[in-house]
Amino acid sequence: MPSSEFTLGANSYGKSGIRLVRVGRESPRHELRDLTVHTALSGDLDATHYTGDNAGVLPTDTQKNTVYALARDGIGTVEAFAERLARHFVDRVPSIGAARVRVEEHAWDRIGEHSFARGDGGERRTTEVVYDGRAATTTSGVRDLLLLNTTDSAFSGFLVDEYTTLPETDDRILATAVTATWDYGTAKPDFDRAFAAARGALMEAFADTYSLSLQQTLYAVGERILKAIPEVAEVRLSMPNRHHYLFDLGRFGLDNPGAVFQAGDLPYGLIEGTVRREAA
Incomplete structure (x- = not known):
């Protein structure tokens, strides 16, 4: 006791x-x-x-x-x-x-x-x-969906202080491993159809968005998923920034016209957020 x-x-x-x-x-x-x-x-x-x-x-x-x-x-x-x-x-x-x-x-x-x-x-x-x-409530999603854009991604105009070393860029590789979840509540849609629609919307949004920040891409992805599955009220997203650094070939007497990159591991930026449907 x-x-x-x-x-x-x-x-x-x-x-x-x-x-x-x-x-x-x-x-x-x-x-x-x-x-x-x-x-x-x-x-x-x-x-x-x-x-x-x-x-x-x-x-x-x-x-x-x-x-x-x-x-x-x-x-x-x-x-x-x-x-x-x-x-x-x-x-x-x-x-x-x-x-x-x-x-x-x-x-x-x-x-x-x-x-x-x-x-x-x-x-x-x-x-x-x-x-x-x-009652049974259902939450579904996708985990570790690897996506990469070789261009149409920039990052500039950010806050700068005495510890900032990151250069601005108007063209970079954008790569991430998306984890997304959405709640059906007690609704019972055609789950296979809904998942296929959500996954397709996620990838289309990633490909279609000219990204000025990974946060902007996250919102675009969430918005597109909500449009694809009307039974869902919100989407939660986690999108780590899989950094790719342009490798310096100048020390070897070679130029690097945006062709050779070093894939980063740790540490990495982690962007997370929730996109909600406006209440009626």
């Missing part, structure tokens, strides 16, 4: 990093789904914290096994699969009052009827479903 001095606050437990690959063999043209699933359960769990009584604890290993078992008959959209899992845990386990399930899908490119390839970009489609026994 809790002491008079301390008490338990918000808590959850679950299994993270459940790696699941499912092959659809219903036809000679196989389908491949590659997911990483994370579960988090909360509810009437005071006893296990205060006394070690585990009667209400569904083991995290059981949660892992449930992910594989429910994948047996198909995945569907990642949103639908996450909701199936969340409802399973809450509706079947009396001690569990809420479940949060996150799913990341790793993209593979088809190169044959049963052959696939994946690069090192790391792009993932993401979703998170929270179910409390009454």
Whole structure:
């Protein structure tokens, strides 16, 4: 039991990093789904914290096994699969009052009827479903979508003080790894269609925008996503600036007409923001 001095606050437990690959063999043209699933359960769990009584604890290993078992008959959209899992845990386990399930899908490119390839970009489609026994809310998005413009990007007119060394430029490489999320709430659109529309809008906005700052590009991306998926009220974006520095070839007696760059790693600029739809 809790002491008079301390008490338990918000808590959850679950299994993270459940790696699941499912092959659809219903036809000679196989389908491949590659997911990483994370579960988090909360509810009437005071006893296990205060006394070690585990009667209400569904083991995290059981949660892992449930992910594989429910994948047996198909995945569907990642949103639908996450909701199936969340409802399973809450509706079947009396001690569990809420479940949060996150799913990341790793993209593979088809190169044959049963052959696939994946690069090192790391792009993932993401979703998170929270179910409390009454309603399921869905947040979806994309993570680490690598984008790069070789021109049509500038950065000038910024604040200068005694520690500023960055030169202004009217032509630079703009590269980023976009992470974007948007909330559907309890709406149930065609999730695959909505994701494809949002991802396409994101890439089009990045390509179409003459960027005077990465912040300007972030806003343009968010605005375009909101236009593409009317069920969504806001988009949250994280866009690290993957710096590319023009390499000095002058010391070798060579010019560099904007052709050779050194790709930076750390540190990097990180631009984050939210773009909202105006309330009616």
